[in-house]
Amino acid sequence: MPTASEPRLIQQFEGAPWEIEGYLKAGGYEAWKRCVQDMKAAQIVEELKKSGLRGRGGAGFPTGVKWDKVLNHRVKERYFVCNAGEHEPGTFKDRHLLKTLPHQLIEGCLIASYTVQAKASFIYVNHEYQEERENLHKALAQAKARGILGKNVFGSGVDIDLQVFEGHGSYVAGEETAMLESMQGRPAMPRQKPPFYPTDFGLYGKPTLVNNVETLCNIPRILYKGASWFTQVGTEKCPGTMMFSLSGAVNRPGVYEMPMGVTIRELIERCSGGVPGGRKIKAVFPGGPAFSMVTADQLDLPMDFDSLKKAGTGLGSAGVIVVDDATCMVAKTLHFSNFFKGESCGQCPPCRMGTLNLAQLMAKIEEGQGTQKDLDSLLQLCGFVKGTGYCTLVTGAAVLVQSSVKLFRQEYEDHIRLQQCPYRPASVAV
Ligand SMILES: Cc1cc2nc3c(=O)[nH]c(=O)nc-3n(C[C@H](O)[C@H](O)[C@H](O)COP(=O)(O)O)c2cc1C
Incomplete structure (x- = not known):
């Protein structure tokens, strides 16, 4: 191996x-x-x-x-x-x-x-x-x-x-x-x-x-x-190795070649030397921001196309992003929502408007101005735009938000209840 x-x-x-x-x-x-x-x-x-x-x-x-x-x-x-x-x-x-x-x-x-x-x-x-x-x-x-x-x-x-x-x-x-x-x-x-x-x-x-x-x-x-x-390494249906780009909350970000089917844990611990400062893992994007995140209790998932699909996420091009427990998931999600908004080519109306509206609602909640109704609208919008468009950009933007709310709903509720980001006191500039 x-x-x-x-x-x-x-x-x-x-x-x-x-x-x-x-x-x-x-x-x-x-x-x-x-x-x-x-x-x-x-x-x-x-x-x-x-x-x-x-x-x-x-x-x-x-x-x-x-x-x-x-x-x-x-x-x-x-x-x-x-x-x-x-x-x-x-x-x-x-x-x-x-x-x-x-x-x-x-x-x-x-x-x-x-x-x-x-x-x-x-x-x-x-x-x-x-x-x-x-x-x-x-x-x-x-x-x-x-x-x-x-x-x-x-x-x-x-x-x-x-x-x-x-x-x-x-x-x-x-x-x-x-x-x-x-x-x-x-x-x-x-x-x-x-x-x-x-x-x-x-x-x-x-x-x-x-x-x-x-x-x-x-x-x-x-x-x-x-x-x-x-075919000597990898899994039966995904043979060979994969080049994993490891970034985010890891000690040694970089590109690591490992067999298909390696676990997320092995990648983070063995290749990139764990999470800095003794912090804990809160979430991992196993296939970049366009696929669902996984949580710390799923680190033994094998990294290959089929296993990740079965687990409700995806390998994509194996851009593994690790998020630690000091991170606000609303802010993190907003960051990637803004990326999708900026990168929509504007050709398909559901993508052009959908990515814009998703990013606007995310920003409103992160800034402490969101309401429960905004959270409902956010999820409703995800349902409307998913699967539309000539490419998968808007689907990725929707999947990102859906998975973030599903896994970290309490953080969204806290932003709405406290009318501010609990991870960032109101006096701290963005
Ligand atoms: C929004 C978007 C961006 C993409 N960017 C890339 C890219 O930068 N490089 C790439 O190889 N494939 C990218 N793809 C996938 C390509 O459309 C295509 O599937 C791939 O190049 C085929 O090569 P493969 O069969 O060797 O994987 C992207 C797909 C989407 C929907």
Whole structure:
């Protein structure tokens, strides 16, 4: 079982991360070479299906199935996009991978692009990740100089190119259809689904494979070491490891690679060294602010897509945020409600108005001006807006508030009864 000190993805290669020598020495680009020289696209897809790899961008969709759909699409003009939009509070694992393993990501992208026979391929990177983009460019130049990408790679007759695309800079732009819209020079707004899934209707309306950075970093390892190696850790339905971004009330925030199914307790205690100042855990967001929180009595829950879904929450992109007992849950929830309000693209009225009204009601209660009726309206509004919208942003905003009120209702009642935040005396400025 890999631990924080013997990880699978966060390997250290010799030299600076963009320097190709260290990566080549460790067997880097061997899987890519094998793919172009010896493997048919269908074989690559079969190996991925065998590995059981599921997308690490949030939804956990089986990667092999997605690749198969694009590969076997009747439309032959296809595209490939790596999604490095990463904009959710508490998630920073893709940044870490871009920074430390640019060659592993490039290799995963090349294999993906080759397998679905993409006409053009892109890495869409969060516009704030300037250093990471520069490193990617340096790594791409080194790979090109070695004939690993470009014309006639490894003398195989295959021509392939990979372009870095500077992202739009909003949370919604990470939603795959909004990302594709923004790449076409249009506002970063999600498309209605169904029917407009990227595998059918992607970039320029053509079949497009979109995968997350971490998903793609897993590809070279699976093809180099085999699907059976990959399934040695993790759970039966969620094999492999996950990159957990740990933040909030922990001693050592950071990115930790652990097997799927690791418990929340293990992550907090073993990886990030527990909660500072001897404080107790009050709540944990296991999958970022768009999924329900869990409480201190649920720390033995396994962290994988299925177990967390069964427990009424979700893994998302594994942005684990720990909240200690000195924190006001109304204020914490308001903080994230404001995030959703600010990030709604405004396209769908229930999201545009819903996120605004949720944040306004939350602020009223936190500021000690809320009434019981406001609390009822807050919950009613959550019920109205949940499940609406072309993407899941407004659903996440509603789930956040619902779970906060469900688990910490007393704190909301106290704010209303005392007409102030009990955690913050009225004289203290926000
Ligand atoms: C509001 C919103 C933001 C998203 N942001 C990202 C993101 O930054 N990176 C990402 O890979 N997926 C993001 N997703 C999920 C993508 O739409 C898509 O499912 C994912 O890129 C597919 O890759 P995977 O199959 O490898 O997980 C987001 C989804 C939503 C609804």
